[in-house]
Amino acid sequence: MLAELQHHAQFQHQQKQKQWKVIEPKQLSTQTVIIYGTGEIGGRLAAVLKSFGVRVMGVSKSGNEKPSFDQVVSISKEKELLKEADWIISTMPLTHETKSYFDPKWMNVVESAYFINVGRGATVDENALVEAIEQKRIRKAYIDVFEHEPLTKESSWWDHSNIIITPHISAVTTPEEAVECFVETLQKVEQGGLPSNLVNIERGY
Incomplete structure (x- = not known):
């Protein structure tokens, strides 16, 4: 969003052309x-x-x-x-x-x-x-x-x-995060509780 609103591609093009041309960025708040x-x-x-x-x-x-x-x-x-x-x-x-x-x-x-x-x-x-x-x-x-x-x-x-x-990288899970999630889930199940990442089979997620 910032790249688009701040005209990054246009400024990169202008840099290659050695052009100093002001284009006012838009604010995220708009x-x-x-x-x-x-x-x-x-x-x-x-x-x-x-x-x-x-x-x-x-x-x-x-x-x-x-x-x-x-x-x-x-x-x-x-x-x-x-x-x-x-x-x-x-x-x-x-x-x-x-x-x-x-x-x-x-x-x-x-x-x-x-x-x-x-x-x-x-x-x-x-x-x-x-x-x-x-x-x-x-x-x-x-x-x-x-x-x-x-x-x-x-x-x-x-x-x-x-x-x-982009090659499906918007939610990368590190090995450390995976282990932490597994351990937390296992502890809750062993204590008779429900894990926070419980899937509703009927809803599909």
């Missing part, structure tokens, strides 16, 4: 962000963005209010927010309900927003996303997760000027 998924990841992201004065809206299955979000709506009411978005960030899990959720119909509602996916690749209709970028409904997409990984060398996404690819 931005409206919609986060899909208001759980642990989405909630932490909202808290960080709020500390910079960002207007943060959330979309979840329930629409229940959550800390750090200015407003949370249910999926059925998302269209009311989409046209206000400067940025749309997905942290959604992959379930039967979310597969290809970001489809052509959804893309048609968006009006010139940036799109970031750090949730699951299969929640996005990849062809629909490319079309939305070509039609400038999506200004640029930052994609960390894909339906099929690793992304094949034949994919046209590698060369697309408005798609930024």
Whole structure:
């Protein structure tokens, strides 16, 4: 977000051209962000963005209010927010309900927003996303997760000027963190409690 708002790419280009040309950066506090998924990841992201004065809206299955979000709506009411978005960030899990959720119909509602996916690749209709970028409904997409990984060398996404690819590295777990989580979970189970990372099989996450 900072790279876009502060025109990093343009300034790098100007540096190569030895041009001193002032372009005023935009403030994060002028931005409206919609986060899909208001759980642990989405909630932490909202808290960080709020500390910079960002207007943060959330979309979840329930629409229940959550800390750090200015407003949370249910999926059925998302269209009311989409046209206000400067940025749309997905942290959604992959379930039967979310597969290809970001489809052509959804893309048609968006009006010139940036799109970031750090949730699951299969929640996005990849062809629909490319079309939305070509039609400038999506200004640029930052994609960390894909339906099929690793992304094949034949994919046209590698060369697309408005798609930024990262190789599924937005939530790296170190060996130390994994051991700490395992030990904490084991202790809670042995004490007859429920671990904080309990999965609801019916919900799928």
